[in-house]
Amino acid sequence: MDNVLEIKNLTKKYKDNVGIENISFNVPKGSIVGLIGRNGAGKTTIIKTILDIIKKDSGEIKIVGQDKLEDHIKNNIGVVFDGDTFTESLNLIKLNNILKNIYVNWNEEVYFKYIDKMQLPLKKKFKEFSKGMKMKLSIIVSLSHNAKLLILDEATSGLDPVVRDEILDLFLDFIQDENNGILVSSHITSDLEKVSDYIVFIDKGKVIFFESKDKILYEYGILKCTEDELDKVDKRYILKQIKTNYGYNVIITNKEEIKKQYSNLVIDNCTIDELMVIYTKGV
Numbered sequence: 001m002d003n004v005l006e007i008k009n010l011t012k013k014y015k016d017n018v019g020i021e022n023i024s025f026n027v028p029k030g031s032i033v034g035l036i037g038r039n040g041a042g043k044t045t046i047i048k049t050i051l052d053i054i055k056k057d058s059g060e061i062k063i064v065g066q067d068k069l070e071d072h073i074k075n076n077i078g079v080v081f082d083g084d085t086f087t088e089s090l091n092l093i094k095l096n097n098i099l100k101n102i103y104v105n106w107n108e109e110v111y112f113k114y115i116d117k118m119q120l121p122l123k124k125k126f127k128e129f130s131k132g133m134k135m136k137l138s139i140i141v142s143l144s145h146n147a148k149l150l151i152l153d154e155a156t157s158g159l160d161p162v163v164r165d166e167i168l169d170l171f172l173d174f175i176q177d178e179n180n181g182i183l184v185s186s187h188i189t190s191d192l193e194k195v196s197d198y199i200v201f202i203d204k205g206k207v208i209f210f211e212s213k214d215k216i217l218y219e220y221g222i223l224k225c226t227e228d229e230l231d232k233v234d235k236r237y238i239l240k241q242i243k244t245n246y247g248y249n250v251i252i253t254n255k256e257e258i259k260k261q262y263s264n265l266v267i268d269n270c271t272i273d274e275l276m277v278i279y280t281k282g283v
Helices: 043-052 090-098 110-117 131-143 161-174 190-193 211-218 227-231 255-261 272-281
Strands: 003-012 020-028 032-037 059-065 077-081 147-152 181-185 198-203 207-214 219-225 237-246 248-253 266-269
Touching: 003 043, 020 032, 020 043, 020 059, 020 181, 020 198, 032 043, 032 190, 032 272, 043 059, 043 090, 043 147, 043 181, 043 227, 059 266, 077 131, 090 110, 090 131, 110 131, 110 190, 131 161, 161 181, 161 190, 161 248, 190 211, 190 272, 198 211, 198 237, 198 272, 211 272, 219 227, 248 272, 255 272
Parallel strands: 032 181, 032 198, 077 147, 147 181
Antiparallel strands: 003 020, 003 059, 198 207, 219 248, 219 266, 237 248
C-alpha cells in the first residue's frame, strides 16, 4: 500500500446541484496534498464524505488500505476544522487527562513535546487562548494519537503569517514518518506552495487536475501576449487563456520549450493563485 488515502469516482448529489462528481485522487504516504478551489467548489463535501459525516452516493474511499471507517481506522485519522473545538473552561493539563481516556493510542509524551515546542501555556484556560493558539492546539491533538492521516479544512485561515509558518512546520514534522500523509484544504495557496507535494484543484464539484506542485511551479507558465502573438503559439502548449485589458494571460505547459521557440514573448512563473483564476474564468 503506497497511499494513506485513496479516492476513486467519489460522487455525492444534492437536490439543487451535483455536489461532487467522480472525484479521484490519492494521498501518497509521506506527502502533503493541497485541496484548492473556490467557495462552494466541493472541497468540504469531499472532506465530510471521507469522514462519513456525509454519506456518499457512489465511489470508493480507502484509508490506510481499508474501505470501512471502523473505530480502529478512525484512530488513524486526525481531523482539524476551522473553529473552536475544546471546552473553554479546560486547560492543557486537564485536556490531556480527558483525551488519554478517549484515544486508544494517545501519547502524552508527544502531546507535551508539541505543547512545549509551540510554547502554549499549560494552566491557562482555553477561553483565554488566541485563535492561533487554539488552532495550534487542535493540530497538536491530531498529532498526538498516532494518526497516519491528517485531514485539515482551512486550518490556517485567519491566522497571522508567523503562526501559519509554525503550523506548517508541524505538518512537515508529521510527514517525517513516511507512513503518514496529510490532506489540507486551504484558500491560502502560498502556504500550499511552501509545503504541498501535490495539488488537487476542484471546480464545480469536479477534479480539474491532480498534479505535483513542482510540475505546476516549474513546468507551467503564464504567457502574457497580444492576440496576434497568441495566434502564433503552438496550441498543444496552451491549457487555458483569459482576456485582459492588455491582451491575454495564458497558462502554458513546457515553459522552457516555449521560451526557446518564442524568445520574444513574456513568460512568467505560474503561481497556484493565477492557475485557479485563469482555469476558473478562462476558456
